[in-house]
Amino acid sequence: MDGDSKERVRLVDLIIPVSAVVYAIYYVASVRDFPFQAQITGLLLGSLLGLLCTIFFIRFIWQARRSGIRIGWIDLIGKPSIGLKRLIFAGLILLSTFAVPWGGFTLTTFVFLVASFHLLGVRPLTRVLVTAATAAIAGWLFFIVLLGARFPRGPFELLMSYWI
Amino acid sequence: MDLTSIDTLSALFLHALGYWWIMIPAVLIGIVMGAIPGFAAHNTIIILLPLTLAFDVETALVFMTALYCASHLGGGIPAILLNIPGTGGAAATTLDGYAMTKKGEAAKALMLCFVASVIGGLLSAVVTLFALPVLAKAGYYIHSVEMVVIMLFGLALIAAIAADDMLKGLIAGGFGLLLGSMGADHIYAAPRGTFGFLELFDGVPLVPALVGLFAISEAIVMIEQRFVVTDGSTNKTVSWGETLRNFAFAISRWWQITWTSLLGLLIGILPGAGASIAAFVAYQQSRLYSKNPELYGKGHPDGVVAPESANNGVTTGTMVPLLAIGVPGGSTAAVMMIVLQYHGFPFGPRLFVESPMLAYGVIMAMVVSYILMLFMIFPMARYMSRVTVVPTNYLVPIIVAFSLVGAFVPRAFIFDMGIAFAFGILGYIARKTGYHVAAILIGIILGPLIERSFMLAMRISNNDPMVMFSSNIGNVLWVCLILTLAVPPLIERRRKRAAAASGATAG
Numbered sequence: 001m002d003g004d005s006k007e008r009v010r011l012v013d014l015i016i017p018v019s020a021v022v023y024a025i026y027y028v029a030s031v032r033d034f035p036f037q038a039q040i041t042g043l044l045l046g047s048l049l050g051l052l053c054t055i056f057f058i059r060f061i062w063q064a065r066r067s068g069i070r071i072g073w074i075d076l077i078g079k080p081s082i083g084l085k086r087l088i089f090a091g092l093i094l095l096s097t098f099a100v101p102w103g104g105f106t107l108t109t110f111v112f113l114v115a116s117f118h119l120l121g122v123r124p125l126t127r128v129l130v131t132a133a134t135a136a137i138a139g140w141l142f143f144i145v146l147l148g149a150r151f152p153r154g155p156f157e158l159l160m161s162y163w164i
Numbered sequence: 165m166d167l168t169s170i171d172t173l174s175a176l177f178l179h180a181l182g183y184w185w186i187m188i189p190a191v192l193i194g195i196v197m198g199a200i201p202g203f204a205a206h207n208t209i210i211i212l213l214p215l216t217l218a219f220d221v222e223t224a225l226v227f228m229t230a231l232y233c234a235s236h237l238g239g240g241i242p243a244i245l246l247n248i249p250g251t252g253g254a255a256a257t258t259l260d261g262y263a264m265t266k267k268g269e270a271a272k273a274l275m276l277c278f279v280a281s282v283i284g285g286l287l288s289a290v291v292t293l294f295a296l297p298v299l300a301k302a303g304y305y306i307h308s309v310e311m312v313v314i315m316l317f318g319l320a321l322i323a324a325i326a327a328d329d330m331l332k333g334l335i336a337g338g339f340g341l342l343l344g345s346m347g348a349d350h351i352y353a354a355p356r357g358t359f360g361f362l363e364l365f366d367g368v369p370l371v372p373a374l375v376g377l378f379a380i381s382e383a384i385v386m387i388e389q390r391f392v393v394t395d396g397s398t399n400k401t402v403s404w405g406e407t408l409r410n411f412a413f414a415i416s417r418w419w420q421i422t423w424t425s426l427l428g429l430l431i432g433i434l435p436g437a438g439a440s441i442a443a444f445v446a447y448q449q450s451r452l453y454s455k456n457p458e459l460y461g462k463g464h465p466d467g468v469v470a471p472e473s474a475n476n477g478v479t480t481g482t483m484v485p486l487l488a489i490g491v492p493g494g495s496t497a498a499v500m501m502i503v504l505q506y507h508g509f510p511f512g513p514r515l516f517v518e519s520p521m522l523a524y525g526v527i528m529a530m531v532v533s534y535i536l537m538l539f540m541i542f543p544m545a546r547y548m549s550r551v552t553v554v555p556t557n558y559l560v561p562i563i564v565a566f567s568l569v570g571a572f573v574p575r576a577f578i579f580d581m582g583i584a585f586a587f588g589i590l591g592y593i594a595r596k597t598g599y600h601v602a603a604i605l606i607g608i609i610l611g612p613l614i615e616r617s618f619m620l621a622m623r624i625s626n627n628d629p630m631v632m633f634s635s636n637i638g639n640v641l642w643v644c645l646i647l648t649l650a651v652p653p654l655i656e657r658r659r660k661r662a663a664a665a666s667g668a669t670a671g
Contacts, residue, residue: 017335038351
């Protein structure tokens with residue numbers, strides 16, 4: 001059965017070509033009212049991508065008719081225990097990018113690291129807190145104090161600016 | 165200045181060596197920053213610009229060149245150990261470097277990377293020193309048509325890299341090209357495919373795309389492993405004896421290092437064609453002419469040597485048009501041009517007339533920087549492979565947190581961190597479904613470059629597409645390109661036939 005399922009084509013393999021075709025259509029639509037010279041790249045690349053994806057879809061259908069089809073969800077996100085961790089971790093990354101303007105670099109990095117370490121199984125909590133605090137402060141010293149990266153200032157940076 | 169005289173050369177060398185005090189910190193900063201995804205040399209130099217402007221012009225240039233050379237060496241470290249290139253030029257190093265790490269050969273791969281970088285960079289710097297006036301002329305013969313064909317070589321690589329499924333490789337590359345063509349068009353400044361975001365008006369920012377496609381996607385993949393490599397015990401610290409044997413092995417690839425670094429030097433001379441293109445071209449050419457092309461992508465030493473020597477060959481190459489004709493060959497050279505301008509120095513031919521010591525001194529500073537790096541590679545190659553035995557539950561969050569900083573720094577837009585996240589998800593899906601992320605990245609890099617050269621050629625020729633076949637150099641390059649695409653499948657077919665025939669005879 002396993003060997004059989006390996007040969008079956010996976011629906012998840014279509015994500016990239018379908019996304020490419022959707023973006024190509026959007027790209028061409030976004031230039032439809034422009035002069036020809038502004039359209040030419042979109043038309044050339046869109047046609048090329050459309051041709052390649054059409055060949056891929058034909059091959060996919062041909063292989064699916066020959067050996068069957070499966071979703072391939074586990075191949076994409078992993079077993080349920082890992083898959084859930086992955087989704088939460090991706091959510092944490094997204095949340096941290098939204099939080100930076102309010103929390104500033106150091107505090108956001110600290111909270112992100114604490115949550116991620118805990119999610120990925122680092123124990124005990126003291127080790128999580130110490131490692132996260134060390135990494136966040138090292139990052140602050142290196143990127144902000146030493147290199148002067150223009151990150152939004154948060155409570156920690158404002159507090160430290162009184163001392164430094 | 166007579167460079168054929170030993171006296172002049174030794175005076176130049178000793179003069180450059182006198183700046184060791186600024187070179188050593190510059191090399192250390194360069195290696196560290198090169199190893200952090202997103203912190204390319206020009207970003208670091210821009211961040212440190214107030215410091216460099218405070219120096220006198222010679223110290224500033226020595227500092228910048230040393231940092232620039234070292235950052236290319238540093239970029240290979242995470243590419244080999246973590247499958248995350250520190251700089252775009254190291255993206256091709258991941259293909260075989262990480263495969264070697266997975267086989268427990270991280271220390272060997274690092275030594276190959278360091279030796280190829282140092283010897284390749286040193287060699288191209290020495291060649292540049294003597295051939296500067298001749299090399300400078302190469303830039304005059306490369307116009308928009310030739311640039312289009314050269315960059316199409318990059319597209320040929322996409323097929324070569326994704327050899328397991330060429331169609332998937334081409335789709336990934338085509339998708340990358342279209343994403344790379346996002347933003348304002350070159351003539352009417354009309355925004356195309358930007359989803360209405362002003363931040364994408366200038367196109368897809370390369371650094372966040374690199375960070376997302378490689379660092380974030382790899383971090384999300386890594387969650388399922390306990391260590392970076394499945395068996396953490398295979399990459400323990402090697403002995404000094406083993407380190408020396410790895411060094412001797414790396415030196416034994418001297419011919420590979422020589423020709424790929426010179427290829428990098430030639431590509432570096434072309435304005436706009438940077439380390440990423442050089443590294444991929446060198447990788448593909450090395451594979452094309454190899455006796456064992458089937459080993460590439462599976463941890464072949466030459467697959468590490470070729471891109472690393474080429475991307476270090478580029479470092480001196482980008483200086484050639486700046487020094488010889490006053491046109492910066494890359495972004496770091498552009499920053500150096502600003503520093504020269506700030507100090508009131510001329511660039512181009514006048515620099516050689518008015519300040520020859522400064523002009524040749526920049527290249528000699530590169531020679532000295534590479535010599536200094538030679539002494540640093542032994543301890544680095546011995547101990548750095550230990551990174552792979554750090555448990556991933558510590559490593560993954562730290563990689564993501566610091567890579568996002570790299571995505572933010574070049575433009576200081578929080579939006580770019582979101583871009584890195586989006587490309588991280590795209591890269592993750594690509595990795596899990598067999599579409600090579602390097603193919604997407606090379607498409608994104610080449611997209612705007614091909615478009616600019618293509619549009620320029622079309623405008624010059626009043627929209628006559630035959631202009632693409634109007635130049636002799638261009639036509640030779642077209643033939644080479646067709647051969648590059650056609651020869652590997654033919655060789656492969658012949659090998660399969662030979663294997664089948666020998667199998668039948670044995671049976």
